[in-house]
Amino acid sequence: MLQHAISLIVHGSLKDFLARELRGKRCVFHIKGNPSIKDTLEAVGAPHPEIAGILVNKRSVDFSYQIQGGEDIEIFPAEAFPSGLAPLQPPLPTPPIFIVDVNLGKLVGKLRLMGFDSLYKNDLDDHRIVRIASEQQRVILTRDRGLLKHGAVVWGYWVRTTDPSEQLLEVARRYDLQEHLAPMTRCSACNGLTAEVAKEEIADRLQPRTRKYYDRFRLCRDCGKIYWAGSHYRKILEWVEALAGPEKKRQT
Ligand SMILES: [Zn+2]
Incomplete structure (x- = not known):
């Protein structure tokens, strides 16, 4: 199965779910196949209800987005939610x-x-x-x-x-x-x-x-x-x- 590299920036309190040595850095992960971004982020450690918004290559996506490889991903918790991003949970x-x-x-x-x-x-x-x-x-x-x-x-x-x-x-x-x-x-x-x-x-x-x-x-x-x-x-x-x-x- 093909392996892809993705890069991930984690904001605010979502850093609590990362291994200590990865906090505050752009992290690179190697992913097999084309999993959903939801499964990918949960494998990294962040439960999906804690993730309020996701940017992939600066574009707002939801949990069904499938990893293609080479993405720049940013994830935001509720307290650091930027305006203009589509929220992932209903009000x-x-x-x-x-x-x-x-x-x-x-x-x-x-x-x-x-x-x-x-x-x-x-x-x-x-x-x-x-x-x-x-x-x-x-x-x-x-x-x-x-x-x-x-x-x-x-x-x-x-x-x-x-x-x-x-x-x-x-x-x-x-x-x-x-x-x-x-x-x-x-x-x-x-x-x-x-x-x-x-x-x-x-x-x-x-x-x-x-x-x-x-x-x-x-x-x-x-x-x-x-x-x-x-x-x-x-x-x-x-x-x-x-x-x-x-x-x-x-x-x-
Ligand atoms: Zn009572």
């Missing part, structure tokens, strides 16, 4: 809704407390995650790059950091979540919506100190969990403040 639902992989169990509660619809079950395998994401137009959040390489995945993000609070900031920056914050409107335990509830309706379920010092409460309509502006609320306000802080988007 995201606003605000985005998520399905969170089992390896991000601490992130999911934080997203829900900020008001974001985030499905999570610790017994979902990759195929079910991909199917639910596709049926419900959800963004897949995962620490597993392989999951994002499933062909049916449209929107997905590989969470870089392992620190749960930093993960929330990372996802918020990627999807501009600060514009859609709705703290305490969703249940961290079950993803149900919460609503204000009169104190007398739930007073018998409160600890004496909570009953004494707090008057406003919210109740999860699905699982009955009670929320109030207690100590965990300070943490939520800190996250809101951090999310509203200066943008720390990466440079190309």
